Every structure is written in structure tokens, then in C-alpha cells.
Amino acid sequence: MKxxxxxxxxxxxxxxxxxxxxxxxxxxxxxxxxxxxKFTHLEFSKSAKYYEGNFSPILNERKDNGLYSDVFTHHTxxxxxxxxxxxxxFKGDFILKKIPYKYSLEYxxxxxxxxxxxxxxxxxRDEPLKFFLARYNHYLMHSMNKEFIKxxxxxxxxxxxxxxxxxxxxxxxxxxxxxYKYNEYIRCYSLNNSFKKEDITPEFIEDTLKSGA
Numbered sequence: 001m002k003x004x005x006x007x008x009x010x011x012x013x014x015x016x017x018x019x020x021x022x023x024x025x026x027x028x029x030x031x032x033x034x035x036x037x038k039f040t041h042l043e044f045s046k047s048a049k050y051y052e053g054n055f056s057p058i059l060n061e062r063k064d065n066g067l068y069s070d071v072f073t074h075h076t077x078x079x080x081x082x083x084x085x086x087x088x089x090f091k092g093d094f095i096l097k098k099i100p101y102k103y104s105l106e107y108x109x110x111x112x113x114x115x116x117x118x119x120x121x122x123x124x125r126d127e128p129l130k131f132f133l134a135r136y137n138h139y140l141m142h143s144m145n146k147e148f149i150k151x152x153x154x155x156x157x158x159x160x161x162x163x164x165x166x167x168x169x170x171x172x173x174x175x176x177x178x179x180y181k182y183n184e185y186i187r188c189y190s191l192n193n194s195f196k197k198e199d200i201t202p203e204f205i206e207d208t209l210k211s212g213a
Contacts, residue, residue, distance in 0.1 A: 003051040010053065011038050014117045021109035026166030030081070030106040037078040046071050054118055059209065066200045067208060081106035083141035092189025096142045098180065101173045104145055108152050108164075125160060129153040144180035148173055 015034055022031030037043055050057035050064070061069045076084035081104075086097040099107070108128075115127040132153055136146065151172060155163040189195060198204065 004048045006053060007044070007048040007051045007057070010051075010117065011035070011044075011047075014113055017113035017116055018106075018109050021112055021161070022106060024161040025105045025109055025164055025169070027102050027105050027109075030102055031109065034081075034106065034110070035075075035079060037075055040074070042074050043071050056118075063205055063209065067205055081110060083107075083139060083145065086142070087140055092195070094140060094186040094188060096140060096184040096186065098142045098177070098183070099145045101170065104148055104173065105152075105169060107145075108149055108156075111149075111153065112156065126157040129157045140186060142180070142184055144176045147180075148176050 015031075018034045019028070019031030022028050022034070038047070046061055047057045050060035052060060058069050058072050061071055076082040079085065081099075083096075083099060086099050088095040088097070111128045111132060115131060116123045119127055129150075132150060136150070139146065141149075152164055152169060
């Protein structure tokens, strides 16, 4: 029960920060509806169970569930600001669709808010950018959105939200949208006609999580 209220506080605090950020980015409605799936029984009950406070409870769920996460799967399938929502499988390969403008901005607002939520007093404006760049190469996100989000986080790191007015972010999105015209194809199965399958042993879990979430 103690974790129930602690997790609830984290969720409300995070949603408040996201709403404040989306207002500054000119998309307040996205802040109002942000992460409502966190209040579903599946997401909230398991997140409270695995609550730590200093990082996402999804990591603890993965440790306990062979790296699979019910919370992550449900959450990314119900929230369009997550790039995983825009991935489609085709014959063992992956199709990456461009994330629309408003959801890309919501992603930026979310990343900044998450850094503030977990880092608290240690938060600095370059932390969201550092977080994103550390995962940049292995995110299955359309290249256009990677470039858009990275550029916005770079601007935020230097000058905060005053560098992210809606007119400029919209213009940048439209410019990149013209440069990156198509969906992207990630070859997995068709690259060598086989997947390498490994057993997810306790040792495998430990090594995988150590290498970065």
C-alpha cells in the first residue's frame, strides 16, 4: 500500500511537469491527456509493485519477468508519443513510420519531464539530451524524428523553452518532413533469413540491463 501512494505521487508529478512543458511548446491538450494509460489496472498495479522512485519500475519488472514488460507493451501501444507505437512488423522485418508533429513535441515534453522527475535537484538542462543521445543508435525511431527531437533537445539544453516556440518547431518539422519523404525499412529476418534466438537466463538479464536500459 505504501508503494501505491508513492507511485501515485510520481505519476501525478510527472503529468504536471509534462503539462507545464506542453503548454510552453504550444500543445496543452497533449499534456492533459498524456499517459492516461498509467491509471489502468494493468499499468498502475504492476508499476506500484515494482516501484523504486529513482528510475522507472519497468526495469524491475523486466528483471522479474525474463526482460519482458507487460507495462511497457501496454503503455507504448496506447500512447502515440512513443516511437514504438509507430513500428509495424512485415515478414520478420520492421517498418518505421514518421511520428506526427504533435506527438513528437509531446515526446520532447515527456523526456524533459522524466529527467526532472527522477533527477530532482540534480536536474540540468542538458540531461534530457544526454539521455536521448545515449539511446540514439538503438532506438527504432524514424530518422526524421530522431533528427527533430535531437535538435529540439539541443536547443533546450542551451536556451530552455524560449528556444522552442511553436512557429520555429513547426517550421523545422515541415523542413525535415520534406527531406525524409518515406517510411523506413529495418531488415531483420530478411538480412540473413534467420533470427538468432537466445535463452533469457538470469545471467543474460543481468548482463543486458547492465549494458544500458
